[in-house]
Amino acid sequence: TVAKDIIEVHALECDSRQLEIKLKQSDNLTVFGDRFLIRQAIDNLYRNAMDFSPMGGIITVDVYLQKDNVIIDILDQGPGVPEFVGDRVFERFFSLPRPGTGQKSTGLGLNFAREVAVLHNGKLEIENGNPGVCARMILPMGKS
Numbered sequence: 001t002v003a004k005d006i007i008e009v010h011a012l013e014c015d016s017r018q019l020e021i022k023l024k025q026s027d028n029l030t031v032f033g034d035r036f037l038i039r040q041a042i043d044n045l046y047r048n049a050m051d052f053s054p055m056g057g058i059i060t061v062d063v064y065l066q067k068d069n070v071i072i073d074i075l076d077q078g079p080g081v082p083e084f085v086g087d088r089v090f091e092r093f094f095s096l097p098r099p100g101t102g103q104k105s106t107g108l109g110l111n112f113a114r115e116v117a118v119l120h121n122g123k124l125e126i127e128n129g130n131p132g133v134c135a136r137m138i139l140p141m142g143k144s
Contacts, residue, residue: 001025002035003061003072006043010050018056025063029070032142033120041116041124044109045074045135051098051105052078052133065141069122072137080128089126090114113137 007014007021014021031038049059057077064071079099081089088094095107113135114124122139 001063002039002042003063006039006046007061009043010046014050014059017050017053019050019053020056020058022058022060023063024060026065029063029065030142031070031120031139033139034116037116038120038139041113042072042074042137044113045072045137048109048135049074049076049078049133052076054078054099057132066138068141070139070141072139074135075129075132077132080131080133081126090124110135 003023003025007023011021046059046061053059053076059077060073060075062071062073062075064073081096085094085096089096090110091107092111093107094111095104097104110124110126117124117137117139120139122137125136125138127134127136
C-alpha cells in the first residue's frame with residue numbers, strides 16, 4: 001500500500017530520530033487517480049510530520065473508510081500550527097521554521113498536497129491536536 005511504502009522509505013531517518021511510527025490501515029481501500037501524484041502528496045504530509053515531530057515522538061498514520069471516502073490521517077506530536085497562520089499554511093512558498101533547526105522548507109508541500117486532493121475531488125485539512133497536528137487527506141473511494 002502507498003502509506004506502508006512511504007513509511008518504509010523513511011524508516012532510517014525515523015530510526016535516527018527515534019520516532020515511533022504507528023500504522024493503522026483498513027483493508028481493500030482503493031482510490032482511483034494518479035498514483036504518482038497521490039503518493040507524492042501523502043509523502044509530503046508524512047515528511048512534514050517527521051520534520052515537526054520531537055526526538056522520540058510518535059507519528060500515527062491511520063487509513064480508513066468513512067462513508068464513500070478514504071481518509072488518510074497523519075498525526076504528529078509537534079508544536080502545532082500557530083493560530084495566526086490559519087489557511088496561509090496552504091499558500092505556495094509559505095513555510096514555518098522547523099523545531100530544533102529553525103530551517104524552513106520550500107513552502108510547496110502542503111500547497112501541492114491540497115492541489116492533488118482537489119484534483120481527485122477530495123480535500124486536505126490541517127488541524128491542531130493536543131499535541132501536534134493532524135493532516136487529513138480525504139479522497140473519494142474508487143468504484144470497482
